Amino acid sequence: MGDPVRVSVVATDPVLEAGTRSALAASPEVSLSPCTAPEVAGDARVAVVVADQVAPSVLDLVREIRDTPPRPEVVLVVADLTPAEALHAVASGVRGVLRRREASGARLAHTVLAVAGGDCTVPIDLLGELLGTGCEPPAAATAWSANGLSERERAVLRLVADGMETGEIARELCYSTRTVTTVVHDITHRFRLRNRAHAVAYALRAGLL
Template sequence: MSGLVRVGVVALDPVLEVGAVGALRGSPDLEVVAPGGPAGVAVVVVDAVDERVLDLVRATRAAAHAPEVVLVATELAPADAVRAVVAGASGLLRRREADRPRLARAVLAAASGDCTAPPDLLAALLTHRAAPLADPAGGGLSDRERAVLRLVADGCETGEIAKRLCYSARTVTGVVHGITHRFRLRNRAHAVAYALRAGLL
């Protein structure tokens, strides 16, 4: 079982938890762990995104094993998506779209450091602007960083980004790591949300 991605489910409603566990157990690439067990990815299932849910995402990311978080919500507006990513979510799904294959893909993408979101939500996120944020480095993004982040925002994984931009996968990973380190961000999904909010993309 060592090659399987360990995944846990966190839900405020026991019925939602049972449904998510059932869907995840059907994937041959995943191992569902008991609540509170060490997992590489945690699926957080909620009805709506509010402060309590954002606190739950933050607390889940802050757990000892620091799992990546895939947030599955009944209602998920663009502003909610930005807030969830800033709180630490790596993947976003609406419950009606979270069938077994999509949920498994989102978990596997999060485990490999990629972020996922519904295509229409990504399109809305790309046009969403909030109040500008300060750039601690004072230099914004380079053309290369902007190109990589745009493809991350489009839902591309590391290998696909490397192929499209004619970079190595290591270079793409390094670019994303450099952005997250410089801006003190949690992950690549947070980097995309930050860049969008700051008007850097």
């Protein structure tokens, strides 16, 4: 086992912050930082932001955290959210999204570790619902349709959509983890997408998965 992932918790309410820190403290793979925003970027690899809703002020906080070196990844925990709000959060730099009722200590720690490892996680039910949000720019859907995806790219994205992490996808498809990472990077770079969740949502919208 490697060193614990350094995590900072930023909450809009002191009670929420205390509860989140208590939930994460049970995981030996997580090390809690005493820092809070704007100092959160000082020593944390992942910042967990806890709020009631995906408000503009919360997205501004996410952007501030992501723009401050060394640019920690962000997990957002909110009471509830719509598909459009999830997409806005991802577009603002969030790499992990959880509803508060789903954020048990184990689930939250798992999400933090996944994000620290380069994965992006969104509640699986929201990926399908994103089809109906109308948030995708028309030009992006045209680009997907015109250029398409290779069978290998589709296979990787299908497993991403199923909630699998990089290592699990590599084992399922008999690829190296580097190959899986490269495939996802190529897709996001080619179509100017932000991350894995963005890529899956766009592929679903374009009917390629």
